[in-house]
Amino acid sequence: MKTLTYAQQHQARFLAELKEFLRIPSISTLPEHRPDVERAALWLQERLLEAGFPTARLIATAGHPVVYAEWIVASNAPTVLIYGHYDVQPPDPLELWQTPPFEPTIVGDDIFARGAADDKGQLYAHVKALECYSRTVGAPPLNVKCMFEGEEEIGSPNLAPFIREHAELLAADVAVVSDTHILGKDMPSIIYALRGLVAVEVEVRGPEQDLHSGIYGGAVHNPIHALCEMISRLHDSNGRVTVPGFYDAVRDLSPEERAELARVPFDREAWLREAGVQSEWGDPDYTIIERTTARPTLDVNGIWGGYTQAGTKTVLPATAHAKISIRLVPDQDPQKIAQRLKDYLLRIAPPTVRVAVTCFTGTRGIVVSREGPAMQAASQAYTEAFGRQPVFMRAGGSIPVVTMFHELLGIETVLLGFGLPDDRLHAPNEKFHLPNFYRGIETIIRFMAILGQQTDPPGRV
């Protein structure tokens, strides 16, 4: 296949261009780097046009622009929507970098720079895969739309409005996001499920104002005590969540899926080391991987009340607060679960305090069918490019853009990641494994070729 040959022959130039991209300090959170973010967007637009896209433009948002490009080859061909982000995290703490964060440096098989893996290297693999098609067969084997945002590292504040406003422009059969990692450099993997998230904040009010604990302690219920009592009743002694109805909508894992998840290589000792704990915790009926990816969980993310500075102050505080978040599996409705937590907290609240619970909007968990054509195409492409069949796995966190595509465009997303677990995202000495850059380009070329053979109408991919 000459497209693949072209890719191999031009690796050196692709790398040189990636270095140019990495030299632009497009730090979205720092106002003084606003011109750099803009420069990265313009640079990317030019590369998309050079790669053969008939059209590429910047679309303004309330923040940094979206770089949009499309290449429609046939009205009956499937359409893939590629998402990536050209902004990066700040490099601090600078003193911990062994090479300058914005002077990409190659050491062995790795390129070190801020944004190397997150997400410039992975994004640019798509641009180069398209160039390979353009220069060898004149066009990609399916319709391609690219949406590259510049605000992922600040929480994509303008992305949902953008997608909503441009839903027609962005219409596609499937989305592809290359912003995750695979299990190892020779061990491809595909995340097919993400957990959802919903959060609440609890306020326990005791006395109207802070009291002297020497004068009122023992006769006025301390809201910190009440809050701790309530939090201690959110899990049983096995780490199962005790909120009534919490597990009602949770589908049991099928024996097949448990077997599939058991195939994910897992080194308990290494996991304990990474987590920085002596022993694991939680529901003994499930493996650590199942607990953290396939089961819903509840964590208190923050707690505060009373005097928290140095020394002592004998206060009986007026209030105590906690922030609680729940990771949801698919089929759990975020608002329903938040309401159940709220109801339970209000029910177990001692009558001697007043409790208020605020529920925040949540996002649902997502599962993509492993049998769909795009997932199968991804699986086959990985197998051919990496010489090994990918492992299907679930992830414990959420990826907001996947939820947006699901909710706003009604499409599923294939997470076609090329990073590695030790890429040090958001940390000093971020790197990208160069063989994964080249194999990534190859995987994308193969994925498009396989998917392009589908001529089904939209919605069937």
Add this chain to the structure above:
Amino acid sequence: MKTLTYAQQHQARFLAELKEFLRIPSISTLPEHRPDVERAALWLQERLLEAGFPTARLIATAGHPVVYAEWIVASNAPTVLIYGHYDVQPPDPLELWQTPPFEPTIVGDDIFARGAADDKGQLYAHVKALECYSRTVGAPPLNVKCMFEGEEEIGSPNLAPFIREHAELLAADVAVVSDTHILGKDMPSIIYALRGLVAVEVEVRGPEQDLHSGIYGGAVHNPIHALCEMISRLHDSNGRVTVPGFYDAVRDLSPEERAELARVPFDREAWLREAGVQSEWGDPDYTIIERTTARPTLDVNGIWGGYTQAGTKTVLPATAHAKISIRLVPDQDPQKIAQRLKDYLLRIAPPTVRVAVTCFTGTRGIVVSREGPAMQAASQAYTEAFGRQPVFMRAGGSIPVVTMFHELLGIETVLLGFGLPDDRLHAPNEKFHLPNFYRGIETIIRFMAILGQQTDPPGRV
């Protein structure tokens, strides 16, 4: 008794002098008021000499000076050590004062000014009582030593070293402190017991660093959960402390003492209003007054862990902390009780986290015999001056100087207070009830007369 007649005849001048004292903004915590604190000390030294003290001087400390005066009338007479403080709290928030805080203003029977009741008015009653003796009979009826400090409002950081260093100079049979309030303007009361205090800080460590709750939640024990579980096990459902051995050294209240405490006027509705709660809490075997003054209590004064700013952050924090303090009754050893709490916390700590408990030095609770001659003298003096027998009561808090006198000089303290519950100490519109100023002078004159009739050797007063 001509001393009392003199006191009545010179009330107008005493008040004028008190106003002068109150005009000095001797705010010990603000460095810019250092000259004012010094001025207050010098002013007080002059008034003591004018009142007839043969000697009065400033003794330097690492902070503000102590004003010391003594009047030894006979080697076989009892010696009383009078304590007070000439420094005051800052007046903020200024906008809530109805009259300028350092321009004493008389409205009805009250004088409004910062420091009016806490403690300049009460302190100055002693100076004037001594003047009454000096100008009528030439000398007080017992030996008098005055120790007036200028750092009470910043926690008396130099007082214990001062007392230790000048133990011989300060040697006395009994101490008198007028820095508390009585139950009502026609309802004198004597506090005969103070609770002690000991504090610990608890640190619960989970993972080595903060983790992503989406990646590790459900398989790593959250230290906030562990801390809340532990705190929820410090009280039973009746509000009794569950630390083993916590009540071992606590003497049962005698029926007589319970009857005496039941005589303390108590309006439950007013108490709930003051506390700002709908209902009381705690050990149902004891009255609210008993719970807050005669029983030991445990309060979490502060708790913190994880993310506590606005919005949400899905963190599984590395640590969670709590500050805990215990109010002790006499016979409870502070370090022993702190150690029992520590042992218990370490025992109930889940094995999935590491717990460290730091114990701070504590102070013992104090009970002064109601039958001792000084207490009886105080009781009789109040009865004669206020026309009503005082109620004996316990206080829930601690007064550090009382503990210092007990531990460093080996003497008991009579709390001869003349403030009222609504004097607004430390708050805007602090006031002192002028009839209490004059009755205070009378009470002190009578107290000294009664106690002066004792010719017992030191230690028997």
